[in-house]
Amino acid sequence: MTWQEQQLPGDHPPVKSGKIGVLVVNLGTPEAPEKGPVKRYLAEFLSDRRVVEIPPIAWQPILRGIILNTRPKKSAHAYAQVWTDEGSPLAVITRKQAEAMQARLGDDVNVDWAMRYGNPSIPDQMQKLMDAGCDRILLAPLYPQYSGATTATVVDKAADKLREMRWQTSLRTLPPYHDDPAYIDALAKDLTSQLGALDFEPEVLILSFHGMPKRTLELGDPYHCHCQKTSRLLQERMADSGLRFRTAFQSRFGPAKWLEPATDTVLEEEARAGTKRLAIAAPGFSADCLETLEELAIQGKEQFTEAGGEQFAALSCLNTSDAGLDMLEQILRRELSGWI
């Protein structure tokens, strides 16, 4: 018996056993595609001051008085169109990514997954890893492009958990990987293979990233630059595809000015300018979700074809593709170096 395994007095804190935890994190999603669960999810998400940077005294009355009384019904309808037997696509795919990483990284590490908003929560999953004996955790927000509203808020939430502990676990965080050759390579490989499987040849490939208020760029958030760099590197890497590329920002929310050009505007512009065959990809999303499956694949197709376009394909995110999992394994192993 080692000293670590010896019985300790009942009030002694649990002994740590030197295991390594990996927690992959994505945004979060409602528990069900219904008004109540969507309202609970939006209340938590849109109350995060990293997401909506309006002082709570001004924002909370708008959120509680208007948005949470109107948006949940509309959003629940959208979620219902993409929901699967296993649950919300974002949660299902994130869980499968974590399971695949567990299989690839082996018994040296415990891999689990969490959602920034809703469940399974970051603090609960950190506790689960610590209860399993992990005294080092690699926190991996699966956002290639850094922003306050994505990577930083995940780190904040994990830090809140550490704040309540006397004997903290060690924490490493996965840096943004927007320009990592492994990520650009994975995107190029996966998109090329999806494009090759289409029954038509697109004239243009739209690279659509989630939008942010324009003000965040002016305040120094690197998100816009990260998206542009991903886009440039991917275009360079796919230069022999013969495609024309355009970068756009989707999912505008609220009346403020957001990053431009807006994806819906670009789709209509393309169709009006005579483009008949178009494909769209969302390189900033690690997993397909409402924003890709409903907003791009359903609404985007309608916008393009109603404006005169003929053939439209919304390409899948990296999800659990071989290229996507190879890339994830590579970037996680790099951050784990020295630990395993």
Ligand SMILES: C=CC1=C(C)c2cc3[nH]c(cc4nc(cc5[nH]c(cc1n2)c(C)c5CCC(=O)O)C(CCC(=O)O)=C4C)c(C)c3C=C
């Ligand atoms: C990939 C990065 C994301 C950024 C940046 C981001 C910023 C951001 N989002 C909103 C408002 C909403 N986003 C919603 C859904 C949603 N957003 C992301 C990712 C980013 N958001 C994902 C992956 C999803 C899909 C979640 C899912 O369950 O599938 C929604 C909810 C849906 C709806 O009602 O339309 C809202 C609202 C803001 C304000 C914002 C600003 C920084």
Ligand SMILES: [Fe+2]
């Ligand atoms: Fe969003």
Ligand SMILES: [Fe+2]
């Ligand atoms: Fe959306």
